Amino acid sequence: MNTPVKTILRLSVGAVLIAGLGACANTPPAPMSNSPLTGPVNTGTYPHFTPDPKGETTQFTPEEKEALRSRTTAAKNSQVGPSSDPAVAARRQAEMQLLKKQQAEDLKAIEGKL
Incomplete structure (x- = not known):
């Protein structure tokens, strides 16, 4: 190899090293550094991210509640079997x-x- 090729290789390696070290020296900017707000703003209200939940069905009326309770009680009483009587x-x-004993x-x- 002649001298100019060696010099070009040395310079290119040096340029790559300088570019690599220069990339390490750059620090990213602080987050939100370009924002016009400097900090949290107290608006006096809480954030509201979701809508208020609504009932999916209509509520039972007292008459419907009693009818359901009587049907449930009747179904429970119809299932009474021999295990409910101790004798x-x-x-x-x-x-x-x-x-x-007989099987034994x-x-x-x-x-x-x-």
Whole structure:
């Protein structure tokens, strides 16, 4: 290589380094530095970002409320079964215990352990 090519390469490398260091020296401007407002402005009101919520349906009238309550009570009372009566529940539990004992005896007979 002759001297002018080496000099051009050195100068180009130097230019790239100077440009890279110059880019690091630049700091971004402060946010909102070009804004005419210097800070928060007290307008005396709160910001309002969303509209006021509205009811999606009409409200129950007292008569509708009582009708719904009576239908619910009637449906609840129609579902009353044997588990609601303690005597019936105790009888069913005794039947289940007897059935369990009979099945255990049948199992022993099947396995030949009786």
